[in-house]
Amino acid sequence: MSDNFKIDLEFNPDWDRLGVVVPPFTIEADPRFMYLSTETRRALSKVSYMVEAGQGASIVVGEIGTGKTTLASWFHSRYDRRPDFVAAKIDESPKKSGLLLLRRIAAEFGLRTRRATEDQLNEFRAFLVEQSEKGVLPLIIVDEAHELGQEQFVELRRLLNFRDPRGGKAYQLILLGRPELDINLREAPDFNDRVATRSSLDPLTPEDTRALIEYRLLAAGRDVKGSPLFTDDSILPIWRETRGYPRSICLLCLHLCLDFLVNGGDQIDAQFVADFLSSHGGYRQASD
Numbered sequence: 655m656s657d658n659f660k661i662d663l664e665f666n667p668d669w670d671r672l673g674v675v676v677p678p679f680t681i682e683a684d685p686r687f688m689y690l691s692t693e694t695r696r697a698l699s700k701v702s703y704m705v706e707a708g709q710g711a712s713i714v715v716g717e718i719g720t721g722k723t724t725l726a727s728w729f730h731s732r733y734d735r736r737p738d739f740v741a742a743k744i745d746e747s748p749k750k751s752g753l754l755l756l757r758r759i760a761a762e763f764g765l766r767t768r769r770a771t772e773d774q775l776n777e778f779r780a781f782l783v784e785q786s787e788k789g790v791l792p793l794i795i796v797d798e799a800h801e802l803g804q805e806q807f808v809e810l811r812r813l814l815n816f817r818d819p820r821g822g823k824a825y826q827l828i829l830l831g832r833p834e835l836d837i838n839l840r841e842a843p844d845f846n847d848r849v850a851t852r853s854s855l856d857p858l859t860p861e862d863t864r865a866l867i868e869y870r871l872l873a874a875g876r877d878v879k880g881s882p883l884f885t886d887d888s889i890l891p892i893w894r895e896t897r898g899y900p901r902s903i904c905l906l907c908l909h910l911c912l913d914f915l916v917n918g919g920d921q922i923d924a925q926f927v928a929d930f931l932s933s934h935g936g937y938r939q940a941s942d
Contacts, residue, residue, distance in 0.1 A: 667915050668915060672883060673880060674875045687874075692862070694721065701828060705729075705828070710823050712851045713836070713849050714829070714852075715800075719902055740790050743762065747806065749801070753770075763781065794827045795828045798831055807844075814848050859898065892927060906937070910927065
């Protein structure tokens with residue numbers, strides 16, 4: 655093993671040098687670092703209204719890396735803390751089987767799982783009566799919902815058909831997935847008719863890219879009164895390299911910060927970004 659490799663293994667980033675208390679850039683979904691772009695704000699407003707008005711199903715679509723998983727975590731964190739909601743989040747649904755999906759949802763709510771679909775639905779009915787008596791509305795959040803099969807849409811529709819004693823929808827549902835989710839829904843017209851709102855998450859503009867970087871540094875503890883870590887001229891090459899996808903922006907900025915901590919410097923400017931991309935073109939593969 656070479657000395658250089660040993661140094662890499664022992665490298666412990668000194669985040670204090672960036673003026674932050676926690677790493678500001680990560681590709682993990684963390685609601686604390688969710689930047690509210692125009693599209694994200696619109697989706698939050700529409701979906702939150704539909705959930706709290708008891709309208710049924712809401713759909714959010716976006717390409718890989720546009721922030722769907724972070725948004726799913728935000729919705730779960732927000733509503734699971736509220737006394738008038740109880741939330742279950744499914745990160746990856748079982749393949750195709752409607753019963754397995756119902757069992758997964760039941761487990762997230764702390765309910766008994768049953769071997770037959772009707773028995774499981776009866777378990778949900780009893781749960782709904784209990785929650786309704788307490789003034790609590792169950793919310794189901796499904797990430798990667800483009801992987802749902804037609805049988806699973808049937809069972810989700812049956813849940814949406816449940817009514818509380820006052821006549822309102824007994825469940826609220828948020829599905830987040832890639833654009834093919836919309837295509838799949840065309841083959842499930844009975845469920846599709848129950849969708850109250852649709853939102854899309856698009857790649858960020860250069861201005862939103864700048865704002866995301868600044869917001870994450872601020873959320874990580876950097877003093878806004880100090881000189882910016884990323885200069886104005888660094889934003890455009892970052893945006894071009896990442897095409898405005900939030901996950902890609904965070905990944906590149908993470909590597910830029912690590913390179914900055916290793917090699918030193920005053921700020922991350924356009925030349926710094928260009929030099930990094932020239933010498934570390936495989937940074938994406940190296941992170942896998």
